[in-house]
Amino acid sequence: MPMDAFQLWLTFGVLAAVFLCFMKEWLPTELTALCGMGVLVVAGVLGEKEVSEVFSNSAPLTIGAMFVLSSSLTRTGAIDWIAVKFSSWAGTSMPRVLTVLALIVMPLSAFLNNTPVVVVFLPVLMAFCRQAGMKASKLLIPLSFLSILGGTGTLIGTSTNLLVAGVAKSQGQQPFGIFEISGLGAIYALVGFGYLFLVGVRLLPARDTVSSLIDAEDTRKFCSAVVVDDDSPLAGERLVGNPLFSDRKRTLVYEVARHGRRVEDIPLDALVLQERDTLWFRATAKQLAEIQATKGLTMLHETVGSANDEEPQGTQVKTVEAIIGPRSSLLGRSIRDSGIRRRYGVVVAAVHRRGVNVRAGYQDLRLAFGDTLLLEGPVHNLIRLKQEEDFLSLNESSISLPRKSKVFLASGIMLGVILTAAFGLLPISSAALVGAVLSIVTRCVDLREAYERIEWNILFLIYGMLGIGKAMEITGGAEWISQGVVGAMKDFGPVAILAGIYILASLLTEVVTNNAVAILLTPVVISIADSLGVDARPFIVAIMFGASASFLTPIGYQTNTYVYGAGGYRFGDFVKIGLPLNLLLWGVAVWLIPRFWPF
Numbered sequence: 001m002p003m004d005a006f007q008l009w010l011t012f013g014v015l016a017a018v019f020l021c022f023m024k025e026w027l028p029t030e031l032t033a034l035c036g037m038g039v040l041v042v043a044g045v046l047g048e049k050e051v052s053e054v055f056s057n058s059a060p061l062t063i064g065a066m067f068v069l070s071s072s073l074t075r076t077g078a079i080d081w082i083a084v085k086f087s088s089w090a091g092t093s094m095p096r097v098l099t100v101l102a103l104i105v106m107p108l109s110a111f112l113n114n115t116p117v118v119v120v121f122l123p124v125l126m127a128f129c130r131q132a133g134m135k136a137s138k139l140l141i142p143l144s145f146l147s148i149l150g151g152t153g154t155l156i157g158t159s160t161n162l163l164v165a166g167v168a169k170s171q172g173q174q175p176f177g178i179f180e181i182s183g184l185g186a187i188y189a190l191v192g193f194g195y196l197f198l199v200g201v202r203l204l205p206a207r208d209t210v211s212s213l214i215d216a217e218d219t220r221k222f223c224s225a226v227v228v229d230d231d232s233p234l235a236g237e238r239l240v241g242n243p244l245f246s247d248r249k250r251t252l253v254y255e256v257a258r259h260g261r262r263v264e265d266i267p268l269d270a271l272v273l274q275e276r277d278t279l280w281f282r283a284t285a286k287q288l289a290e291i292q293a294t295k296g297l298t299m300l301h302e303t304v305g306s307a308n309d310e311e312p313q314g315t316q317v318k319t320v321e322a323i324i325g326p327r328s329s330l331l332g333r334s335i336r337d338s339g340i341r342r343r344y345g346v347v348v349a350a351v352h353r354r355g356v357n358v359r360a361g362y363q364d365l366r367l368a369f370g371d372t373l374l375l376e377g378p379v380h381n382l383i384r385l386k387q388e389e390d391f392l393s394l395n396e397s398s399i400s401l402p403r404k405s406k407v408f409l410a411s412g413i414m415l416g417v418i419l420t421a422a423f424g425l426l427p428i429s430s431a432a433l434v435g436a437v438l439s440i441v442t443r444c445v446d447l448r449e450a451y452e453r454i455e456w457n458i459l460f461l462i463y464g465m466l467g468i469g470k471a472m473e474i475t476g477g478a479e480w481i482s483q484g485v486v487g488a489m490k491d492f493g494p495v496a497i498l499a500g501i502y503i504l505a506s507l508l509t510e511v512v513t514n515n516a517v518a519i520l521l522t523p524v525v526i527s528i529a530d531s532l533g534v535d536a537r538p539f540i541v542a543i544m545f546g547a548s549a550s551f552l553t554p555i556g557y558q559t560n561t562y563v564y565g566a567g568g569y570r571f572g573d574f575v576k577i578g579l580p581l582n583l584l585l586w587g588v589a590v591w592l593i594p595r596f597w598p599f
Contacts, residue, residue: 007045008475014039015468015477015520022513029513030457033464040471050474054466058429059166060459063159065432069414070112071453072439074120076407079108083124092132094201097139101125102146102193109150110157110185111418115455118147118559122566126321137207140567141577142196144559145551149192152548153185154178155428156418160514162428163462164544167469167522173536178421178428181541184589184596188545191588195581203577207568224291224299228277232296239271244294245281254347254377255280264342269363282376322391323566324371326457326558330390335373336363346377352568370554370561410444458515465519472523479527494534494599498542499590501525505546506582510556514547521547534599541597545589551578 014036021032037054040046046054073079082104090097101121108117121143129136151158155165155178165176228234239245245252256263256271257278263271273279283291292299324330330338335348351365352372365371373391417435421428439445445453471477489497501521508517521543529536550556554564554574563569 004475007043007471008477008480010043011040011045011468011471011475011477015472018468018516022516028457029516030460030464033461033468033516035464037464037467037471040467045471045475046467050470051467053170054463054470057166057170057466058427059163060462060466062156062162062166062429062432063462064454064459065429065436066113066156066159066162067454068436068439068445068450069417069432070116071450072406072410072444073112073414074116074453075445075449076410078407078411079112079117079120081407082108083120086121086124087128087131090128094134094138095197097128097132097134098142098197098201101139101142102196105143105146106150106153106189106193109147110153110182111414114147114151114158115558115562116453118144118562122323122562126566135206137567137569137573138201138204140563141204141569141573142200144557144563145192145196145200145578145581146189147559148548148550148557149189152188152545153182155181156421156432157185158514158548159458159462160518160547161544163515163518164522164540164547167466167519168526168536168540171523171526173526173540175427177424178418181544184541184545184592187592188585188588192581192585195584199580200577205569205573224283225278225280226291226297226299228273228275228279229296229298230275232273232275234273234294234296235275237273239273239279240269242273244291245279252281252283253279254282254341255345262342264339267336267363268341268347282378320375321566322373322375323562324367324369324373325390326369326561328367328369328390330367331369332366334364334366338367340375344375344377345381346375348373348375350374370564372566406442406444409442410439413438413442413444461513462515462519465516469519469523472520481524481527483531494532494538495590495594497528497532498538498593499586501528501539502542502546502586502589505543506549506552506586509547509550510552514550514557518543518547535597537597538593538599541593542589545585545593549582549585551581553578 018032018036021027022029026032027035037046041051086100086104090100105117105121122140125139125143126136128134129139148158152161155161155176161176161181169175234242234244239253239256253268256268257280258274259276281291291297330340335351341347348363351374353365353368353370375391413435417431420426420431420434425431426434436450440447440450489500505517505521508521522540525539525543526536529539550560552575554560554569554571560574564574
């Protein structure tokens with residue numbers, strides 16, 4: 001076999017293996033992509049020159065800088081202020097709530113990465129739904145979908161747009177302006193919102209979330225401690241078998257000390273009480289009074305009534321919902337083996353996964369991205385938990401004190417980046433980099449926080465897929481595919497080919513990842529346009545919008561995965577609501593793209 005043919009088929013083989021790993025989730029996506037690129041380097045398909053070109057691409061740098069800029073707005077409280085205002089603006093009627101949500105989320109997502117927007121709004125919407133008596137499942141899918149629709153409004157609204165523009169520029173295409181796609185993006189967002197407002201709300205399920213496992217009454221809990229007395233009748237009893245320390249199969253105890261040391265090697269559901277054990281627990285006022293009156297127990301702290309003698313003094317214990325994050329160290333580990341109680345001083349009361357509230361047997365469930373846990377513990381332990389990357393809290397937007405004195409500065413820097421790029425004073429990559437540096441230098445966000453907020457897994461995924469895309473280009477793989485597509489569809493005309501490109505990008509995004517799809521298809525569609533003798537820009541824009549239109553599954557886009565567990569949804573809910581939206585937007589794109597960007 002000639003060497004060129006060998007490299008071509010090897011590249012296709014690597015690409016197929018990478019896609020299979022993406023779908024099966026055998027490895028993290030970024031590691032899969034980098035391994036694929038590594039194979040091509042070792043095989044000689046990619047040389048030093050090609051590797052240098054991959055890492056000199058400006059798109060990943062721009063995306064990283066936008067992560068920092070988004071973080072500065074979050075850290076200074078700009079987004080939180082808007083999110084908190086939502087509750088006072090939204091009212092109580094569903095049409096008004098949805099309209100206000102759209103008016104806030106879509107403009108924010110047009111200029112910020114939509115993931116932090118959704119993360120900030122999740123706890124706000126959860127709290128709002130509890131106060132308004134609404135089901136969170138009525139609002140969380142709209143939250144994710146509106147953020148995706150808003151991201152199509154500008155070049156910086158989503159990493160997909162930046163990637164497609166970057167790859168197209170490297171292929172010799174005219175650079176995209178920051179607002180070049182805004183006209184179509186605005187129509188796209190209006191159509192999507194209209195669908196959600198008129199049709200989607202009727203298809204949304206009314207589901208209980210994991211927090212519905214808590215009693216609606218007497219939910220305030222307080223932290224206290226008791227010591228098991230000498231000769232106590234409780235000594236020798238199993239902790240979980242004692243109704244005094246359990247509440248509907250949930251243990252009230254979150255920590256036990258024995259001989260002056262915390263008991264870490266024995267799970268609470270297997271612990272047998274001994275004399276002089278110290279039990280730290282959380283309980284309602286009624287439960288606390290029962291424990292205090294029990295023979296054989298001595299309260300470690302005095303629990304005198306409050307000023308009005310209606311409730312005891314103590315450290316209030318909070319119950320929060322938290323999603324397992326994409327970079328959590330708990331992924332793949334069971335709750336029993338995860339050490340959550342030992343590490344954070346909180347207990348897992350229940351788990352929600354794929355539309356099911358898991359109460360029994362959840363201790364042996366292996367945790368996955370998107371699982372929602374019901375965590376209970378004292379406030380100071382929850383504060384410590386919030387500083388970790390294992391969880392995304394749904395009950396409060398941020399535990400770090402916002403730097404409110406910097407809010408106007410951070411907003412001004414972001415506005416400066418947008419205007420600088422819009423008027424062509426600097427390329428978007430340079431403007432974003434300067435803005436990110438200014439955000440750090442002016443202390444809108446600390447350097448450490450900036451590092452933490454950059455989604456490094458996304459950047460590594462992008463570099464790996466850029467390498468595979470480069471191999472497709474130099475081996476002739478992209479040209480080979482384009483010739484096959486043109487040969488099969490040339491009689492149908494460029495509009496039909498554009499429709500096929502859009503639907504292919506949209507479907508692949510649902511099962512792989514939007515960034516990988518954008519990188520791989522952009523060179524192919526440029527080659528298709530060259531073969532047809534037409535302008536490539538309509539096809540490039542179709543990739544931008546098609547790879548962003550991820551409404552069909554909860555795994556195609558990260559924001560969908562976040563709301564999947566939090567809203568108590570099932571996989572079929574996304575299909576029922578997202579499929580008509582995907583088809584509707586497909587029709588809009590096929591009709592309008594050639595009018596904005598003629599062939």
